[in-house]
Amino acid sequence: MEQLTFEIENKNDANLLIAIAxxxxxxxxxxxxLKKKKREDILKTIEAGVDVANFGDPSxxxxxxxxDRTIHN
Numbered sequence: 001m002e003q004l005t006f007e008i009e010n011k012n013d014a015n016l017l018i019a020i021a022x023x024x025x026x027x028x029x030x031x032x033x034l035k036k037k038k039r040e041d042i043l044k045t046i047e048a049g050v051d052v053a054n055f056g057d058p059s060x061x062x063x064x065x066x067x068d069r070t071i072h073n
Contacts, residue, residue, distance in 0.1 A: 008014040014031065021027075034042075 006017065008017065018031070
């Protein structure tokens with residue numbers, strides 16, 4: 001199975017591409033209509049990442065949470 005993603009600005013072009021896909025027997029497709037500004041905001045958030053420094057040491061959390069088990073380093 002192959003998966004392709006297209007970004008189409010023009011609604012008429014999107015409809016044409018869907019019609020072509022139907023003609024070729026491609027039945028599964030997803031049409032999303034995110035506004036360009038909303039999409040840009042989402043991509044900026046993803047690209048900025050997250051500071052995980054405030055989560056602390058995961059090993060310490062495991063030791064505290066699982067006192068009934070032996071955790072090897």
